[in-house]
Amino acid sequence: MIQLIRGFKDILPTEAALWQHIETTARGLFEDFGFSEIRPPVMERTELFKRSIGEETDIVEKEMYTFPDRDGDLITLRPEATASIVRAYIQHKLYAVDPVQKLFTIGPMFRRERPQKGRYRQFYQINAEVFGLDSPWIDAQLIFLASVLFQRLAVRDVAVHVNSLGCPACRPVFRENLIAYLSGRQEHLCENCRRRSTRNPLRVLDCKVPACREAVADAPAITDYLCGECRVHFETVQTALGDQQVAFKIDKRLVRGLDYYNRTTFEILAGALGAQNAVAGGGRYNGLVEMLGGPPQPGIGFAVGFDRLVEITPLKAADFQKPPVLFVAALGDQAMAKAYPWTAELSLCGIRTELDLTGKNLKGLMKRADRLGATYVIILGENELAAGKAMLRDMTTKAQQEIELSNVVTAIQEIIKAKSAPRE
């Protein structure tokens, strides 16, 4: 048997219902806050990711699905969405229409890592990106949006971590100080961090090796080196979050893996996830648009790990299934010939109708209707045909009533709509 590729997975019908619910919730939330959907392709020129994410990152160095196209051009399955969205913003000159663009997208990403809990080679993200705004209020709003999304999905026990990475004016100063600090304690650092301590010293701060954590416990904090503008920016973000009762923690070790971040960065962590505990992460990337050939417009965005969200929401897939409202039990060829057209009519009217074609006897059909969770069963057999009627059974009350075959479609519609209307 041919099996699916390692690290990939099927979203089966029973789970897909919950996925749809999460997607609908996210979509509705973003739209209410003025975001529009964008759907970039899942493949791009390799160069795009190299330049945006950074040559020295793990993603680019060893995790991308990259291969030559027929003509020899290198193309890559996207490991994240921001690069593509920035590319689209530039390529279609969206900034010319309005530099301010608030966009979201939902779709699969690909990274060739070793699979484990909460980590797949094809995984899904909900992304939100905002271009053209440098205001700290939008930083806060994005963090707020992410936390509202979790609330709406009944997710509890998440921790919002925020930090500021400064800007080209202040980060270099911090960087120099950090390098100086690290050079004095090389012997306490792991092999990775020794290598990183000059090349990418900020990454040392979030190393999880206990010895490294200890060694950098009293390392200089970026927040002490912020320039005036960055300081005010960061403070305003905090004020806004506080005003909206978003609980957060300043995490001076939060530096994040992608090269393009500056100023605000944040992560949302969930305890229930095990080692892969980040459900969302993002930050500001002023300069990225320009670096990729666009105008100097600021940007900020975040990604939510869809698969991880599915794992931590207490919502149950079973609650989102859509069982048939009406199950049609037609006994015999004549009954089937009669039932077939009006069954389709009911479906076209928006009533979930299941015309059973298994050819079982009535007992078997009733059993099947029950298992499918049908609200009503309509029985059409020889007796009913002879009388010009069909028998409608309410599966919860067991009450049965006869329906005239002459106007069976409208009669059933009225009964079903009368019952479901009060719930609106």
Added chain:
RNA sequence: GUGGGUGUAGCUCAGUUGGCAGAGCACUUGGUUGUGGCCCAAGUGGUCGUGGGUUCAAGUCCCAUCACUCACCCCA
């Protein structure tokens, strides 16, 4: 890329010292001529992940391999 754990029916899992391949659930049929859930009975269903080795005999022991899984690393 590196380590640990696990692979037996559709699902969840037993399987003793190496000695006939098992249970519960699900499914099919019947008990009930055309009425579901509960109950009872019978039945269907197996490349014991795969390949090799040891043995009179392997689900069980050995080697290899694949898959899944958890962790390292990194991130959503």
